[in-house]
Amino acid sequence: MFTRRQFIASAALAERLFAAPKESKLPNPELEKLADSALRQAKKLQATYCDIRIVRLRDQRVSLRVTTERGTGRLLSVPGVAEDSSFGFGVRVIVNGAWGFAASPVVTPEEIARITGEAVVIAKANATIQPRPVRLAPVKAYRDRWVTPHDKDPLNVPMGEKIDLLTRVTSEVKKNVKVFSGAASLSLRSEDKYFASSEGSSIQQYLLQIYGNVDATAVDREKNLSRSRSYVPTQASAGWEYVPEMNLEENAQRIREEVLEHLAAPPVRPGKKDLLLMPNHLMLTIHESVAHPTELDRALGYEANYAGTSYITPDKIGRRIASEHCTFIGDRTSPRALGTCGYDDDGVKATSFTIIDKGIFKSFQTTRDQAHLIGEKESHGCSQADSWATVPFQRMPNVWMQAGPRDVTLEKMISEIDDGVLIDGRGSYSIDQQRYNFQFGGDAFWEIKGGKKRGMISRVSYQARTPDFWQACDATAGQSYWRQYGTTGDAKGEPTQINSISHGCSPTRFRNIDVILTD
Amino acid sequence: MITREEAQKLCQQALSLTSFPECHATLTSSEQAYTRFANNGITTASFNLRHSLSIVVTREGRSGSVSVNDLDLPSLKNAMKQAEELAAIAPVNSERLPALGPQEFPATFDLDERTAAARAPEMIPHVKTIIDAALQEKMVAAGLIERTHRVTTIANKAGLFGYHRSSDSQLTTTIRQRDGSSSGWAGQPSMKLAALDSPSLARTAIEKCKRWKNPQKLTPGNYTVVLEPTATGDLVRLITNGFSARNTEEGRTFLSKRGGGSLLGEKVFPEFVTLRMDPFDPRQPSSPWTNDYLPNRAITWIDHGKIANLAYDRYWAWKTGQPATPAASSFGRGAGSLIMEGADATLQQLIASVERGLLVTHLWYIRPVNPQTLQQTGLTRDGLFLIENGEITTPVMNMRFLESPVRLLKNTQRLGQAVRVRGLEGGIMIAPALIAKDFPLPSISDAV
Numbered sequence: 001m002f003t004r005r006q007f008i009a010s011a012a013l014a015e016r017l018f019a020a021p022k023e024s025k026l027p028n029p030e031l032e033k034l035a036d037s038a039l040r041q042a043k044k045l046q047a048t049y050c051d052i053r054i055v056r057l058r059d060q061r062v063s064l065r066v067t068t069e070r071g072t073g074r075l076l077s078v079p080g081v082a083e084d085s086s087f088g089f090g091v092r093v094i095v096n097g098a099w100g101f102a103a104s105p106v107v108t109p110e111e112i113a114r115i116t117g118e119a120v121v122i123a124k125a126n127a128t129i130q131p132r133p134v135r136l137a138p139v140k141a142y143r144d145r146w147v148t149p150h151d152k153d154p155l156n157v158p159m160g161e162k163i164d165l166l167t168r169v170t171s172e173v174k175k176n177v178k179v180f181s182g183a184a185s186l187s188l189r190s191e192d193k194y195f196a197s198s199e200g201s202s203i204q205q206y207l208l209q210i211y212g213n214v215d216a217t218a219v220d221r222e223k224n225l226s227r228s229r230s231y232v233p234t235q236a237s238a239g240w241e242y243v244p245e246m247n248l249e250e251n252a253q254r255i256r257e258e259v260l261e262h263l264a265a266p267p268v269r270p271g272k273k274d275l276l277l278m279p280n281h282l283m284l285t286i287h288e289s290v291a292h293p294t295e296l297d298r299a300l301g302y303e304a305n306y307a308g309t310s311y312i313t314p315d316k317i318g319r320r321i322a323s324e325h326c327t328f329i330g331d332r333t334s335p336r337a338l339g340t341c342g343y344d345d346d347g348v349k350a351t352s353f354t355i356i357d358k359g360i361f362k363s364f365q366t367t368r369d370q371a372h373l374i375g376e377k378e379s380h381g382c383s384q385a386d387s388w389a390t391v392p393f394q395r396m397p398n399v400w401m402q403a404g405p406r407d408v409t410l411e412k413m414i415s416e417i418d419d420g421v422l423i424d425g426r427g428s429y430s431i432d433q434q435r436y437n438f439q440f441g442g443d444a445f446w447e448i449k450g451g452k453k454r455g456m457i458s459r460v461s462y463q464a465r466t467p468d469f470w471q472a473c474d475a476t477a478g479q480s481y482w483r484q485y486g487t488t489g490d491a492k493g494e495p496t497q498i499n500s501i502s503h504g505c506s507p508t509r510f511r512n513i514d515v516i517l518t519d
Numbered sequence: 520m521i522t523r524e525e526a527q528k529l530c531q532q533a534l535s536l537t538s539f540p541e542c543h544a545t546l547t548s549s550e551q552a553y554t555r556f557a558n559n560g561i562t563t564a565s566f567n568l569r570h571s572l573s574i575v576v577t578r579e580g581r582s583g584s585v586s587v588n589d590l591d592l593p594s595l596k597n598a599m600k601q602a603e604e605l606a607a608i609a610p611v612n613s614e615r616l617p618a619l620g621p622q623e624f625p626a627t628f629d630l631d632e633r634t635a636a637a638r639a640p641e642m643i644p645h646v647k648t649i650i651d652a653a654l655q656e657k658m659v660a661a662g663l664i665e666r667t668h669r670v671t672t673i674a675n676k677a678g679l680f681g682y683h684r685s686s687d688s689q690l691t692t693t694i695r696q697r698d699g700s701s702s703g704w705a706g707q708p709s710m711k712l713a714a715l716d717s718p719s720l721a722r723t724a725i726e727k728c729k730r731w732k733n734p735q736k737l738t739p740g741n742y743t744v745v746l747e748p749t750a751t752g753d754l755v756r757l758i759t760n761g762f763s764a765r766n767t768e769e770g771r772t773f774l775s776k777r778g779g780g781s782l783l784g785e786k787v788f789p790e791f792v793t794l795r796m797d798p799f800d801p802r803q804p805s806s807p808w809t810n811d812y813l814p815n816r817a818i819t820w821i822d823h824g825k826i827a828n829l830a831y832d833r834y835w836a837w838k839t840g841q842p843a844t845p846a847a848s849s850f851g852r853g854a855g856s857l858i859m860e861g862a863d864a865t866l867q868q869l870i871a872s873v874e875r876g877l878l879v880t881h882l883w884y885i886r887p888v889n890p891q892t893l894q895q896t897g898l899t900r901d902g903l904f905l906i907e908n909g910e911i912t913t914p915v916m917n918m919r920f921l922e923s924p925v926r927l928l929k930n931t932q933r934l935g936q937a938v939r940v941r942g943l944e945g946g947i948m949i950a951p952a953l954i955a956k957d958f959p960l961p962s963i964s965d966a967v
């Protein structure tokens with residue numbers, strides 16, 4: 001535990017270390033010098049591998065909730081304006097064939113050397129119960145600098161501009177007095193990350209993420225009923241120039257009316273129905289039932305105590321697990337996707353690879369220490385830690401579904417449904433520890449009858465068995481309908497780490513799925 | 520370890536850097552050591568240190584918040600300037616109340632020095648015990664042993680000051696057959712790492728794994744269930760989200776009445792259901808202060824089936840003329856001190872009293888379906904068994920549930936002994952095993 005002396009020993013380094021001009025192609029030499037303290041100490045302590053990540057995370061959050069005070073009709077505003085930052089380093093070593101990791105927020109050469117020693121002690125202790133030594137797939141040594149493409153750094157945009165935007169957005173939601181409360185938020189994150197390894201890599205990255213949302217809530221006190229409607233634009237790895245594309249104000253007007261429609265919407269009649277799932281809904285189904293089960297660490301039992309294992313095991317490579325309409329790509333290079341970067345936390349260059357090709361399972365997501373376990377020669381670059389203080393391990397990249405033929409339109413897919421439901425947005429979601437049985441709700445639902453989209457309905461969820469569900473996919477719309485959406489709370493590992501990634505797809509149809517009536 | 524005096528000095532230094540009339544500082548420092556294992560070997564282990572200082576400054580109802588972990592003087596000055604700039608442009612918070620002055624915080628007993636300092640030598644023997652037991656049975660063990668040590672200091676310009684140290688530990692394991700045909704789980708949260716009972720946890724998980732081999736399909740439907748304490752905690756803790764006085768009065772919780780009013784004072788649950796929070800219970804760490812920085816205190820939410828209290832934050836208490844209470848929440852500061860009272864019956868006695876039902880080890884991936892009724896969905900995991908005529912007869916394939924803790928407690932028929940539990944979703948409380956009727960299990964899961 002820290003003493004006060006240690007607390008204040010760290011100089012305000014972060015600004016200087018990461019402030020080098022973004023057009024520079026090489027890492028800051030001062031970072032390289034700091035990293036050298038870890039690499040030299042690890043070598044001295046007989047580590048066969050060492051890497052260090054020096055990271056600064058910044059998170060700017062603006063929110064505004066506006067509620068009507070009962071009795072007076074006065075509008076009560078509760079704003080939130082906050083900036084968080086966190087700076088520190090983590091060191092990984094391999095000693096006697098076992099991993100060790102230690103981390104500290106005090107970024108000085110002395111503390112880096114001390115913490116490297118701690119990591120070595122841990123690795124030596126771990127080696128006493130190590131069934132087989134760690135083996136790393138080969139990787140090239142890179143000396144590089146990578147920056148999320150952007151014109152205007154969102155964290156440098158004046159806060160007043162962000163507050164003004166949210167004020168306009170919540171005002172739009174509250175223009176209809178029947179709407180009980182309106183809320184909006186913006187979150188802007190950046191990660192300065194420097195990675196160096198004993199294999200010669202030295203990589204500096206600057207990653208950006210932007211999130212926004214608008215919520216409306218309506219209450220019917222006579223019926224004792226409360227319903228909400230949300231607009232969550234594509235969460236993007238981008239600059240501030242993306243914000244106008246979010247269309248927050250325009251969509252605030254839409255959800256203001258839709259929340260009232262939702263409050264009055266009749267309940268679904270449960271039974272087998274066809275589903276037409278919009279990209280902002282299907283992204284989460286893809287996340288849970290395609291992306292997670294194709295993580296190799298799960299498939300091999302490394303997550304058995306918490307996140308679980310997988311119904312997709314290595315013997316399923318080359319076998320059909322979905323219909324021919326289903327092709328999925330793992331991709332850390334997709335433009336504006338949350339999981340896009342230059343290199344992963346093993347120092348592997350970002351890449352893309354086919355996970356499922358026309359329904360046939362092709363490959364798992366892997367890291368350097370896993371690839372050899374299934375006879376592969378290189379990593380797919382899926383190693384990531386959520387902070388300087390946490391251990392990198394296998395996390396999913398962006399996983400997206402290929403669009404269908406150009407002539408498959410939303411209207412055409414609706415016209416071919418006799419009894420179905422169109423689902424928009426995220427709702428409740430739950431899936432078992434091998435990713436077989438799932439249940440998903442949504443944010444809003446429309447009945448489809450006789451080939452036509454009808455009025456809004458409520459209280460909808462669907463349950464399915466993953467392999468049956470993806471076999472029941474019979475159409476996905478063309479590229480012009482393709483959108484990607486992100487999820488920011490992907491939890492995995494013990495202690496739990498949180499990841500942000502994007503999943504793209506077009507509106508997609510599934511036949512004969514169990515739709516249930518919920519509360 | 521940062522001492523009370525050192526923390527106070529650092530906070531006072533931060534507070535002295537602003538001319539704003541109100542400033543609140545929260546200094547946290549934490550240390551975590553853990554070892555993860557899987558496939559009968561250690562996979563990752565870590566020792567990490569973190570600290571952060573969060574500053575909130577306020578003037579004329581406008582607040583700005585900044586959190587940093589660079590704590591040298593130039594960084595603090597910079598952070599304060601940033602917070603002041605944010606406050607200057609923030610909209611006025613209509614619900615803000617003046618800062619609290621000095622408070623008398625009660626002593627809570629949340630620290631075990633040996634747990635707070637434990638490292639690999641104290642932890643790895645537990646891992647070895649479990650892996651050796653699994654190897655002996657030709658099974659595969661995975662799990663986590665973890666301890667945390669946390670120091671939290673709060674201070675404001677009005678004279679409020681609090682300093683609190685806490686520690687905690689847990690050991691969990693999942694033991695599976697090598698062919699993946701069966702799985703068993705056991706877990707123990709403990710204030711004292713020395714009290715972790717790895718041989719017992721290994722035995723329980725292995726026994727579950729052996730008994731759950733070749734589970735059979737059962738027709739989906741409503742069943743009487745015996746929930747083991749962890750499964751009870753997984754669901755019951757979520758009921759606290761419905762106790763907000765504000766949300767209830769706004770017509771948005773299960774305690775809201777049609778047309779207005781609440782169920783406060785009414786008997787909603789069976790006589791034997793009592794749910795309370797007690798930050799002084801030595802079995803689990805809590806916090807000396809509430810989310811609003813008022814002195815923490817014990818409070819009963821359900822008293823022998825009757826709704827005994829609603830939760831008032833400072834603003835809603837001020838607005839309605841009620842006393843403020845600790846927050847009723849399944850997460851946050853109050854969550855650690857939640858207690859559902861149990862009874863004397865052992866788990867075996869509960870099982871023996873069931874003619875036909877299911878024994879549930881624990882629950883997984885629990886998510887809200889309806890925030891108002893608190894309907895949840897999720898799945899059983901790592902051991903589901905059919906009980907017939909008071910005996911466990913058949914391993915059963917996992918099933919999805921669709922139920923609210925409100926209906927669960929209404930349908931509860933009998934309680935067992937209460938112990939401290941920590942579910943996979945992170946919920947910690949003291950919970951009993953229980954028998955409940957008509958638990959909806961609408962579909963089967965192939966997952967093992």
